[in-house]
Amino acid sequence: MPAENVIITDQLQASLRALTDASTFSQIGVLVDENTKRACYPLLQPFLPAHSVCEIRSGEVHKNLTTCSQIWQWLTEKQFDRKGLLINLGGGVIGDMGGFCAATYKRGIRFVNLPTTLLAQVDASVGGKLGIDFEGFKNHIGLFQEPQQVIIYPAFLKTLPVRELRSGFAEVIKHSLIADADYWPNITSRALEQQDWLSHIRHSVRIKAWVVDQDFKESGLRKILNFGHTIGHAVESYYLQTAHPLLHGEAIAIGMICEAYLSAQYGNMPSSEVKQMEEFILSVFGHHHLEDHHLEVIAGMALQDKKNEGQTIRCTLLEKIGKARYDVAVTTGDIRNALQTYKKRLTL
Ligand SMILES: NC(=O)c1ccc[n+]([C@@H]2O[C@H](COP(=O)([O-])OP(=O)(O)OC[C@H]3O[C@@H](n4cnc5c(N)ncnc54)[C@H](O)[C@@H]3O)[C@@H](O)[C@H]2O)c1
Numbered sequence: 001m002p003a004e005n006v007i008i009t010d011q012l013q014a015s016l017r018a019l020t021d022a023s024t025f026s027q028i029g030v031l032v033d034e035n036t037k038r039a040c041y042p043l044l045q046p047f048l049p050a051h052s053v054c055e056i057r058s059g060e061v062h063k064n065l066t067t068c069s070q071i072w073q074w075l076t077e078k079q080f081d082r083k084g085l086l087i088n089l090g091g092g093v094i095g096d097m098g099g100f101c102a103a104t105y106k107r108g109i110r111f112v113n114l115p116t117t118l119l120a121q122v123d124a125s126v127g128g129k130l131g132i133d134f135e136g137f138k139n140h141i142g143l144f145q146e147p148q149q150v151i152i153y154p155a156f157l158k159t160l161p162v163r164e165l166r167s168g169f170a171e172v173i174k175h176s177l178i179a180d181a182d183y184w185p186n187i188t189s190r191a192l193e194q195q196d197w198l199s200h201i202r203h204s205v206r207i208k209a210w211v212v213d214q215d216f217k218e219s220g221l222r223k224i225l226n227f228g229h230t231i232g233h234a235v236e237s238y239y240l241q242t243a244h245p246l247l248h249g250e251a252i253a254i255g256m257i258c259e260a261y262l263s264a265q266y267g268n269m270p271s272s273e274v275k276q277m278e279e280f281i282l283s284v285f286g287h288h289h290l291e292d293h294h295l296e297v298i299a300g301m302a303l304q305d306k307k308n309e310g311q312t313i314r315c316t317l318l319e320k321i322g323k324a325r326y327d328v329a330v331t332t333g334d335i336r337n338a339l340q341t342y343k344k345r346l347t348l
């Protein structure tokens, strides 16, 4: 996506004014969940022209057709026409689903993302992937479409629970691992509480926008953003069905460690770098206990990944820290072994 569409600012008022001055909108709507309504909307409300608010329930479990119906219903009741604007104020769930609803309502109205989680600020709000979950499949229904603008206001992070902050950090780590070895020490030299979030947001957005700009529809290069996600998504989907679901970034952290093992097995990733990555990620996220009988099922779930072709699992691996290679064919057996190595890691 063109980098000029993404603004990182500490001047929320000026950015909103510039947005509403630049175009005329027949109506403005703000999509929130109960948390962003409480924590973020008050920072915005005084600076917006007349608008209405649509509140949905928070959480991945509500990223579905039922909630979309509510949003479309609300747009219809408020008589939004094609000149309306929807502002998505929230994390990746609000951004993905609000964008999807806006892009399909009356064949498309404009929308703007105001990401309020670290994950959405460094990843989900940029790149135009919109969608919802369907019958247990994540992001199964959706489309690619750019928002009118993305306004990143880092101060929203002040109210974000630390577990959510850490989840977003996984994507920051990923961006450095796939594209920028020079940045890696800026990440690994500090504990979570000392991280420089503004610098990380700038860095991640630059990398993501650079990648997406070259390959919007993910026919090649964009696949590097999937590092950690083949195994990570399988882990995430598996635990979503249990009483103890993992956050997206927590699952991706496990995925990145396992895919680092595969990177050494399939490529030239030096074992010293694998160890470095593994130690750092474990120091931030801790070690998640996997039961033996889970491993086979999780490995099988990797076959469902949208990036696969037929029965072959296509994975993005690292050649070294800072350089990724996409479309590497791996087997479910490899994935099971990598999960096994991760499981045993704690006892080493
Ligand atoms: N489109 C993409 O390219 C892309 C990329 C990565 C992830 N995603 C999607 O993003 C979603 C995950 O996003 P997420 O991690 O932001 O989760 P989320 O949207 O569920 O937000 C996490 C929680 O934090 C709360 N919250 C949000 N901002 C807050 C704030 N400032 N203060 C206090 N609480 C706040 C929310 O209400 C929610 O309870 C997943 O559905 C994933 O599929 C999309």
Ligand SMILES: [Zn+2]
Pocket (backbone or CB within 6 Å): 123, 171, 229, 248, 252
């Ligand atoms: Zn991700």
